[in-house]
Amino acid sequence: MNLIEKIRQGKIFIYPTDTIYGIGCNALNKKSIEKIKVIKKRENKPLSVIAPSIEWIKKNLIIDIDLKKYLPGPYTLLLKKKDRDFLKHVSDNELLGVRIPDCDFTELIQKSEVPFITTSVNLSGEPPVKKISEIPLEIKNKIDVIVDVGPLTGKPSTLVINGREIKR
Incomplete structure:
Protein backbone atom coordinates (compact mmCIF):
# COMPACT_ATOMS: atom_id res chain seq x y z
CA MET A 1 0.00 0.00 0.00
CA ASN A 2 1.45 3.39 -0.97
CA LEU A 3 1.44 6.57 1.12
CA ILE A 4 -1.42 8.18 -0.82
CA GLU A 5 -3.66 5.18 -0.09
CA LYS A 6 -2.63 5.31 3.58
CA ILE A 7 -3.60 9.01 3.70
CA ARG A 8 -7.02 8.27 2.19
CA GLN A 9 -7.56 5.38 4.64
CA GLY A 10 -7.02 7.60 7.67
CA LYS A 11 -3.68 6.20 8.85
CA ILE A 12 -1.96 8.42 11.42
CA PHE A 13 1.29 9.99 10.20
CA ILE A 14 4.27 11.80 11.61
CA TYR A 15 5.48 13.81 8.65
CA PRO A 16 7.75 16.74 7.72
CA THR A 17 6.52 20.22 6.88
CA ASP A 18 8.49 23.31 5.92
CA THR A 19 8.75 24.20 9.62
CA ILE A 20 8.47 21.29 12.08
CA TYR A 21 7.33 17.67 12.16
CA GLY A 22 3.58 17.28 12.25
CA ILE A 23 1.15 14.60 13.27
CA GLY A 24 -1.86 14.18 11.05
CA CYS A 25 -4.40 12.12 9.17
CA ASN A 26 -7.18 12.44 6.61
CA ALA A 27 -9.29 15.32 7.99
CA LEU A 28 -12.48 13.57 6.87
CA ASN A 29 -11.77 10.59 9.17
CA LYS A 30 -13.31 11.47 12.56
CA LYS A 31 -12.04 8.30 14.25
CA SER A 32 -8.41 9.03 13.34
CA ILE A 33 -8.76 12.65 14.47
CA GLU A 34 -10.03 11.49 17.86
CA LYS A 35 -6.96 9.22 18.13
CA ILE A 36 -4.69 12.20 17.45
CA LYS A 37 -6.42 14.24 20.15
CA VAL A 38 -5.88 11.37 22.62
CA ILE A 39 -2.22 10.92 21.56
CA LYS A 40 -1.53 14.66 22.03
CA LYS A 41 -3.69 14.95 25.16
CA ARG A 42 -5.50 17.75 23.37
CA GLU A 43 -9.16 17.71 24.35
CA ASN A 44 -11.28 20.24 22.53
CA LYS A 45 -8.82 22.63 20.92
CA PRO A 46 -9.45 23.18 17.19
CA LEU A 47 -7.01 21.65 14.72
CA SER A 48 -5.71 22.99 11.40
CA VAL A 49 -5.59 21.30 8.01
CA ILE A 50 -3.23 21.11 5.09
CA ALA A 51 -5.44 21.91 2.11
CA PRO A 52 -5.18 19.63 -0.92
CA SER A 53 -5.29 22.71 -3.20
CA ILE A 54 -5.91 26.46 -3.43
CA GLU A 55 -9.18 25.57 -5.18
CA TRP A 56 -10.27 23.56 -2.10
CA ILE A 57 -9.62 26.63 0.07
CA LYS A 58 -11.62 28.90 -2.27
CA LYS A 59 -14.50 26.40 -2.39
CA ASN A 60 -14.83 26.00 1.40
CA LEU A 61 -13.51 29.16 3.06
CA ILE A 62 -14.05 32.91 2.80
CA ILE A 63 -10.91 34.48 1.37
CA ASP A 64 -10.02 37.92 2.73
CA ILE A 65 -6.31 37.96 1.85
CA ASP A 66 -4.00 37.27 -1.09
CA LEU A 67 -3.45 33.49 -0.83
CA LYS A 68 -0.47 33.59 -3.19
CA LYS A 69 1.39 35.81 -0.72
CA TYR A 70 1.33 33.02 1.90
CA LEU A 71 0.81 29.68 0.15
CA PRO A 72 2.72 27.51 -0.24
CA GLY A 73 4.82 28.53 2.73
CA PRO A 74 5.36 28.49 6.51
CA TYR A 75 1.98 30.07 7.32
CA THR A 76 -1.27 28.96 8.92
CA LEU A 77 -4.14 31.11 7.65
CA LEU A 78 -7.11 31.47 9.96
CA LEU A 79 -10.09 31.79 7.60
CA LYS A 80 -13.85 31.88 8.06
CA LYS A 81 -15.75 28.79 6.87
CA LYS A 82 -18.48 29.32 4.27
CA ASP A 83 -20.54 26.77 6.22
CA ARG A 84 -20.01 26.80 9.99
CA ASP A 85 -20.66 23.02 10.14
CA PHE A 86 -17.93 22.27 7.56
CA ILE A 109 -1.53 15.27 0.26
CA GLN A 110 -2.40 17.06 -2.96
CA LYS A 111 -2.42 13.75 -4.85
CA SER A 112 -4.65 12.19 -2.17
CA GLU A 113 -7.16 15.02 -2.82
CA VAL A 114 -8.25 15.12 0.84
CA PRO A 115 -7.63 17.73 3.55
CA PHE A 116 -5.06 16.54 6.08
CA ILE A 117 -4.91 17.34 9.80
CA THR A 118 -1.78 19.23 10.79
CA THR A 119 -0.66 19.75 14.36
CA SER A 120 2.79 19.73 15.92
CA VAL A 121 4.29 16.45 17.13
CA ASN A 122 4.33 17.02 20.87
CA LEU A 123 2.14 16.63 23.89
CA SER A 124 -0.10 19.67 24.30
CA GLY A 125 1.89 22.45 25.96
CA GLU A 126 5.32 20.92 25.20
CA PRO A 127 7.72 22.36 22.57
CA PRO A 128 7.45 21.00 18.98
CA VAL A 129 10.11 18.57 17.73
CA LYS A 130 12.69 19.17 15.00
CA LYS A 131 13.98 15.58 14.75
CA ILE A 132 12.22 12.21 14.83
CA SER A 133 14.61 11.11 17.60
CA GLU A 134 13.09 13.81 19.87
CA ILE A 135 9.59 12.32 19.68
CA PRO A 136 8.51 10.63 22.91
CA LEU A 137 7.90 6.87 22.61
CA GLU A 138 4.41 7.35 24.05
CA ILE A 139 3.62 9.20 20.80
CA LYS A 140 5.76 7.17 18.36
CA ASN A 141 4.22 3.87 19.45
CA LYS A 142 0.72 5.04 18.43
CA ILE A 143 1.63 6.17 14.90
CA ASP A 144 0.99 4.15 11.72
CA VAL A 145 3.51 5.87 9.39
CA ILE A 146 6.63 7.95 10.16
CA VAL A 147 8.20 9.95 7.31
CA ASP A 148 11.70 11.01 8.42
CA VAL A 149 13.64 13.51 6.28
CA GLY A 150 16.17 14.53 8.92
CA PRO A 151 16.27 17.67 11.11
CA LEU A 152 13.88 20.56 10.34
CA THR A 153 14.06 24.28 11.25
CA GLY A 154 11.99 23.87 14.39
CA LYS A 155 10.04 27.10 14.04
CA PRO A 156 6.23 26.76 14.13
CA SER A 157 4.30 28.29 11.23
CA THR A 158 3.36 31.97 11.40
CA LEU A 159 -0.34 32.52 12.07
CA VAL A 160 -2.11 34.93 9.70
CA ILE A 161 -5.38 36.49 10.91
CA ASN A 162 -7.06 39.13 8.72
CA GLY A 163 -3.75 39.70 6.93
CA ARG A 164 -1.83 40.26 10.21
CA GLU A 165 1.11 37.93 10.82
CA ILE A 166 1.50 36.57 14.36
CA LYS A 167 4.77 34.76 15.12
CA ARG A 168 4.43 31.82 17.49
Missing part, protein backbone atom coordinates in the same frame (compact mmCIF):
# COMPACT_ATOMS: atom_id res chain seq x y z
CA LEU A 87 -15.26 20.07 9.21
CA LYS A 88 -16.95 20.72 12.57
CA HIS A 89 -15.04 17.74 14.04
CA VAL A 90 -11.79 19.60 13.22
CA SER A 91 -12.83 23.09 14.36
CA ASP A 92 -16.19 23.58 16.03
CA ASN A 93 -16.24 27.34 15.52
CA GLU A 94 -16.61 29.48 12.39
CA LEU A 95 -12.86 29.56 11.65
CA LEU A 96 -10.47 26.98 10.22
CA GLY A 97 -6.68 27.10 10.23
CA VAL A 98 -5.36 26.11 6.82
CA ARG A 99 -1.85 25.53 5.44
CA ILE A 100 -0.08 24.45 2.30
CA PRO A 101 3.50 23.81 3.44
CA ASP A 102 6.30 24.25 0.91
CA CYS A 103 7.70 20.72 1.13
CA ASP A 104 7.65 17.37 -0.68
CA PHE A 105 5.11 15.73 1.66
CA THR A 106 2.52 18.32 0.58
CA GLU A 107 2.60 16.78 -2.91
CA LEU A 108 1.34 13.48 -1.48
Whole structure:
Protein backbone atom coordinates (compact mmCIF):
# COMPACT_ATOMS: atom_id res chain seq x y z
CA MET A 1 0.00 0.00 0.00
CA ASN A 2 1.45 3.39 -0.97
CA LEU A 3 1.44 6.57 1.12
CA ILE A 4 -1.42 8.18 -0.82
CA GLU A 5 -3.66 5.18 -0.09
CA LYS A 6 -2.63 5.31 3.58
CA ILE A 7 -3.60 9.01 3.70
CA ARG A 8 -7.02 8.27 2.19
CA GLN A 9 -7.56 5.38 4.64
CA GLY A 10 -7.02 7.60 7.67
CA LYS A 11 -3.68 6.20 8.85
CA ILE A 12 -1.96 8.42 11.42
CA PHE A 13 1.29 9.99 10.20
CA ILE A 14 4.27 11.80 11.61
CA TYR A 15 5.48 13.81 8.65
CA PRO A 16 7.75 16.74 7.72
CA THR A 17 6.52 20.22 6.88
CA ASP A 18 8.49 23.31 5.92
CA THR A 19 8.75 24.20 9.62
CA ILE A 20 8.47 21.29 12.08
CA TYR A 21 7.33 17.67 12.16
CA GLY A 22 3.58 17.28 12.25
CA ILE A 23 1.15 14.60 13.27
CA GLY A 24 -1.86 14.18 11.05
CA CYS A 25 -4.40 12.12 9.17
CA ASN A 26 -7.18 12.44 6.61
CA ALA A 27 -9.29 15.32 7.99
CA LEU A 28 -12.48 13.57 6.87
CA ASN A 29 -11.77 10.59 9.17
CA LYS A 30 -13.31 11.47 12.56
CA LYS A 31 -12.04 8.30 14.25
CA SER A 32 -8.41 9.03 13.34
CA ILE A 33 -8.76 12.65 14.47
CA GLU A 34 -10.03 11.49 17.86
CA LYS A 35 -6.96 9.22 18.13
CA ILE A 36 -4.69 12.20 17.45
CA LYS A 37 -6.42 14.24 20.15
CA VAL A 38 -5.88 11.37 22.62
CA ILE A 39 -2.22 10.92 21.56
CA LYS A 40 -1.53 14.66 22.03
CA LYS A 41 -3.69 14.95 25.16
CA ARG A 42 -5.50 17.75 23.37
CA GLU A 43 -9.16 17.71 24.35
CA ASN A 44 -11.28 20.24 22.53
CA LYS A 45 -8.82 22.63 20.92
CA PRO A 46 -9.45 23.18 17.19
CA LEU A 47 -7.01 21.65 14.72
CA SER A 48 -5.71 22.99 11.40
CA VAL A 49 -5.59 21.30 8.01
CA ILE A 50 -3.23 21.11 5.09
CA ALA A 51 -5.44 21.91 2.11
CA PRO A 52 -5.18 19.63 -0.92
CA SER A 53 -5.29 22.71 -3.20
CA ILE A 54 -5.91 26.46 -3.43
CA GLU A 55 -9.18 25.57 -5.18
CA TRP A 56 -10.27 23.56 -2.10
CA ILE A 57 -9.62 26.63 0.07
CA LYS A 58 -11.62 28.90 -2.27
CA LYS A 59 -14.50 26.40 -2.39
CA ASN A 60 -14.83 26.00 1.40
CA LEU A 61 -13.51 29.16 3.06
CA ILE A 62 -14.05 32.91 2.80
CA ILE A 63 -10.91 34.48 1.37
CA ASP A 64 -10.02 37.92 2.73
CA ILE A 65 -6.31 37.96 1.85
CA ASP A 66 -4.00 37.27 -1.09
CA LEU A 67 -3.45 33.49 -0.83
CA LYS A 68 -0.47 33.59 -3.19
CA LYS A 69 1.39 35.81 -0.72
CA TYR A 70 1.33 33.02 1.90
CA LEU A 71 0.81 29.68 0.15
CA PRO A 72 2.72 27.51 -0.24
CA GLY A 73 4.82 28.53 2.73
CA PRO A 74 5.36 28.49 6.51
CA TYR A 75 1.98 30.07 7.32
CA THR A 76 -1.27 28.96 8.92
CA LEU A 77 -4.14 31.11 7.65
CA LEU A 78 -7.11 31.47 9.96
CA LEU A 79 -10.09 31.79 7.60
CA LYS A 80 -13.85 31.88 8.06
CA LYS A 81 -15.75 28.79 6.87
CA LYS A 82 -18.48 29.32 4.27
CA ASP A 83 -20.54 26.77 6.22
CA ARG A 84 -20.01 26.80 9.99
CA ASP A 85 -20.66 23.02 10.14
CA PHE A 86 -17.93 22.27 7.56
CA LEU A 87 -15.26 20.07 9.21
CA LYS A 88 -16.95 20.72 12.57
CA HIS A 89 -15.04 17.74 14.04
CA VAL A 90 -11.79 19.60 13.22
CA SER A 91 -12.83 23.09 14.36
CA ASP A 92 -16.19 23.58 16.03
CA ASN A 93 -16.24 27.34 15.52
CA GLU A 94 -16.61 29.48 12.39
CA LEU A 95 -12.86 29.56 11.65
CA LEU A 96 -10.47 26.98 10.22
CA GLY A 97 -6.68 27.10 10.23
CA VAL A 98 -5.36 26.11 6.82
CA ARG A 99 -1.85 25.53 5.44
CA ILE A 100 -0.08 24.45 2.30
CA PRO A 101 3.50 23.81 3.44
CA ASP A 102 6.30 24.25 0.91
CA CYS A 103 7.70 20.72 1.13
CA ASP A 104 7.65 17.37 -0.68
CA PHE A 105 5.11 15.73 1.66
CA THR A 106 2.52 18.32 0.58
CA GLU A 107 2.60 16.78 -2.91
CA LEU A 108 1.34 13.48 -1.48
CA ILE A 109 -1.53 15.27 0.26
CA GLN A 110 -2.40 17.06 -2.96
CA LYS A 111 -2.42 13.75 -4.85
CA SER A 112 -4.65 12.19 -2.17
CA GLU A 113 -7.16 15.02 -2.82
CA VAL A 114 -8.25 15.12 0.84
CA PRO A 115 -7.63 17.73 3.55
CA PHE A 116 -5.06 16.54 6.08
CA ILE A 117 -4.91 17.34 9.80
CA THR A 118 -1.78 19.23 10.79
CA THR A 119 -0.66 19.75 14.36
CA SER A 120 2.79 19.73 15.92
CA VAL A 121 4.29 16.45 17.13
CA ASN A 122 4.33 17.02 20.87
CA LEU A 123 2.14 16.63 23.89
CA SER A 124 -0.10 19.67 24.30
CA GLY A 125 1.89 22.45 25.96
CA GLU A 126 5.32 20.92 25.20
CA PRO A 127 7.72 22.36 22.57
CA PRO A 128 7.45 21.00 18.98
CA VAL A 129 10.11 18.57 17.73
CA LYS A 130 12.69 19.17 15.00
CA LYS A 131 13.98 15.58 14.75
CA ILE A 132 12.22 12.21 14.83
CA SER A 133 14.61 11.11 17.60
CA GLU A 134 13.09 13.81 19.87
CA ILE A 135 9.59 12.32 19.68
CA PRO A 136 8.51 10.63 22.91
CA LEU A 137 7.90 6.87 22.61
CA GLU A 138 4.41 7.35 24.05
CA ILE A 139 3.62 9.20 20.80
CA LYS A 140 5.76 7.17 18.36
CA ASN A 141 4.22 3.87 19.45
CA LYS A 142 0.72 5.04 18.43
CA ILE A 143 1.63 6.17 14.90
CA ASP A 144 0.99 4.15 11.72
CA VAL A 145 3.51 5.87 9.39
CA ILE A 146 6.63 7.95 10.16
CA VAL A 147 8.20 9.95 7.31
CA ASP A 148 11.70 11.01 8.42
CA VAL A 149 13.64 13.51 6.28
CA GLY A 150 16.17 14.53 8.92
CA PRO A 151 16.27 17.67 11.11
CA LEU A 152 13.88 20.56 10.34
CA THR A 153 14.06 24.28 11.25
CA GLY A 154 11.99 23.87 14.39
CA LYS A 155 10.04 27.10 14.04
CA PRO A 156 6.23 26.76 14.13
CA SER A 157 4.30 28.29 11.23
CA THR A 158 3.36 31.97 11.40
CA LEU A 159 -0.34 32.52 12.07
CA VAL A 160 -2.11 34.93 9.70
CA ILE A 161 -5.38 36.49 10.91
CA ASN A 162 -7.06 39.13 8.72
CA GLY A 163 -3.75 39.70 6.93
CA ARG A 164 -1.83 40.26 10.21
CA GLU A 165 1.11 37.93 10.82
CA ILE A 166 1.50 36.57 14.36
CA LYS A 167 4.77 34.76 15.12
CA ARG A 168 4.43 31.82 17.49
